[in-house]
Amino acid sequence: MFLSYHCAVLLAAIARLTTTTFSTAERSECAARSFGHDSVVCECNSTYCDTVGVVSVPPLGHHISYLSSMSGNRLEENRGPVRANSTGAGLRLTLLPFKKYQKMRGFGGAMTDAAALNILSLSAGAQDQLLRQYFSKEGIGYTVVRVPMASCDFSTRLYTYADTRDDYGLHNFALAPEDVHMKIPLLQRAQAMSPQPLSLLASAWSAPAWMKTNNALIGKGSLKGKPGGKEHQSWAQYYIRFLEEYAKYNLTFWAVTTGNEPTAGQMTNYSFQALGFSPEEQRDWVALDLGPALHASSFPHTHVLMLDDNRLLVPHWAKVVLSDIHAGRYIHGVAVHWYLDSMFPAGPTLGTTHELYPEYYLFGTEACAGWSPLDRGVKLGSWQRAEQYAHDILEDLNHYVTGWTDWNLALDQSGGPNWVKNFVDSPVIVDGGRDVFYKQPTFYSMAHFSKFLCEGSQRVGVSASGETNLEFSAFIRPDGSVVLIILNRSSSAIQFEVWDQVVGYIPSTAPPHSILTLVWYTLGLNT
Numbered sequence: 001m002f003l004s005y006h007c008a009v010l011l012a013a014i015a016r017l018t019t020t021t022f023s024t025a026e027r028s029e030c031a032a033r034s035f036g037h038d039s040v041v042c043e044c045n046s047t048y049c050d051t052v053g054v055v056s057v058p059p060l061g062h063h064i065s066y067l068s069s070m071s072g073n074r075l076e077e078n079r080g081p082v083r084a085n086s087t088g089a090g091l092r093l094t095l096l097p098f099k100k101y102q103k104m105r106g107f108g109g110a111m112t113d114a115a116a117l118n119i120l121s122l123s124a125g126a127q128d129q130l131l132r133q134y135f136s137k138e139g140i141g142y143t144v145v146r147v148p149m150a151s152c153d154f155s156t157r158l159y160t161y162a163d164t165r166d167d168y169g170l171h172n173f174a175l176a177p178e179d180v181h182m183k184i185p186l187l188q189r190a191q192a193m194s195p196q197p198l199s200l201l202a203s204a205w206s207a208p209a210w211m212k213t214n215n216a217l218i219g220k221g222s223l224k225g226k227p228g229g230k231e232h233q234s235w236a237q238y239y240i241r242f243l244e245e246y247a248k249y250n251l252t253f254w255a256v257t258t259g260n261e262p263t264a265g266q267m268t269n270y271s272f273q274a275l276g277f278s279p280e281e282q283r284d285w286v287a288l289d290l291g292p293a294l295h296a297s298s299f300p301h302t303h304v305l306m307l308d309d310n311r312l313l314v315p316h317w318a319k320v321v322l323s324d325i326h327a328g329r330y331i332h333g334v335a336v337h338w339y340l341d342s343m344f345p346a347g348p349t350l351g352t353t354h355e356l357y358p359e360y361y362l363f364g365t366e367a368c369a370g371w372s373p374l375d376r377g378v379k380l381g382s383w384q385r386a387e388q389y390a391h392d393i394l395e396d397l398n399h400y401v402t403g404w405t406d407w408n409l410a411l412d413q414s415g416g417p418n419w420v421k422n423f424v425d426s427p428v429i430v431d432g433g434r435d436v437f438y439k440q441p442t443f444y445s446m447a448h449f450s451k452f453l454c455e456g457s458q459r460v461g462v463s464a465s466g467e468t469n470l471e472f473s474a475f476i477r478p479d480g481s482v483v484l485i486i487l488n489r490s491s492s493a494i495q496f497e498v499w500d501q502v503v504g505y506i507p508s509t510a511p512p513h514s515i516l517t518l519v520w521y522t523l524g525l526n527t
Helices: 002-017 113-120 124-135 177-193 230-247 279-295 311-322 346-356 383-397 441-450
Strands: 032-034 040-044 062-069 076-081 092-103 106-110 144-149 199-204 253-257 303-310 333-337 361-366 401-408 428-431 436-439 458-464 470-476 481-488 494-500 504-510 514-521
Touching (some): 062 441, 092 481, 113 177, 124 177, 144 230, 230 279, 279 311, 303 311, 303 361, 361 383, 504 514
Parallel strands (some): 106 144, 199 253, 303 333, 361 401
Antiparallel strands (some): 040 436, 062 514, 092 458, 458 470, 481 514
């Protein structure tokens, strides 16, 4: 019975796959440049940039792999057969497709004022080249863009959209020049290049100063009054006005967060824009103000993501907010940042929260390299930072996170501009003077996920036959193909084979300090 069933499935799958093109279109190679770190960047200009091209899954019985490494590989493509017999490799990774977990939403980055300034510092041709690298079908498949509501530290000035004192009715609400002349046109261009609608995500750093207890955009301060009061209601309506103004430019938002890093606004002498909330205050503001305002607006289906802060906070905040039926009915997910992740394991934070509140999804909304005082700023060609990205993404995905959003889409060589000099790194670094941009190793680290894990891809089980230094996660895409992503942070090559119990064995090797993505068709397992 088992063999008859799978023979029938095999014949149907072969019929479905015989027209599959075994090719990768329009591929071009990295123009490598070294800046003295442990790996290289790929230099791009208005007329040339490396690209992996449009990836087609090979027909049944074959696989395709993409390799990036410290030694200089950048999404290097290799093809091979799926074998009928084991290769005898010491390590076997076994696909467990009937163990199903979360479905993916997507990957992306943030269109900050700084990112927009840097992109627009390039010639028109180089701007298009950069946007294509992220958003076109030949690019790396970004589908999520986080958009700050008004200024943040990656701005050149402090502002909100309602700086007129005591304007509770928001009669003078207006988008800033940074929105109208920079971010919005770039988002429109990115959307025009993308083969699918972008999932826009809005986060606010601070309410207008006149709404806050400290009468300032920066430092320790929260909303005046109480949830349900005029300041809290006006702050909720501020969100609605933002959505309305962007909608005039045909830009609609998949989600809003309850505010960037609410714990920052509880810190004394915090140096840039922040709005403090306790979990109880956030719960009541959502229940009494933001939730009802969205529900009554033209945007009742816009998702609300709570927290938007580091994962160490997730279990407690989720318990306070999501256990309340009044707030919980307006919340769709929990937004998490990656800072301090190395100190707080994913299991007790993300895993525990998913187990307690499985109906709410987890979503990564901010990460960047170069933020730590011990490892600050831009490092052109740092492979170590690419590994940090891949490790964190794999850990998050293996603990129910449904997507991962990088921070600035592009920065300059100093890691800015940033009005408070909070300089960090970015997957794309712009040199406007030379009209070039550099794709960092972190760009390719992101690509190993964003290029291959389309929306609706579902994480499935995968097990190792023994102890290994490899880190990995497996997914079934909506078309029935398998994606297996493998990170080797060790200094030794690791030989292994992948066993898909339905179609066979895939022999492979993970070189030292490398990221590897394998793709192949399996049978009868469309998500």
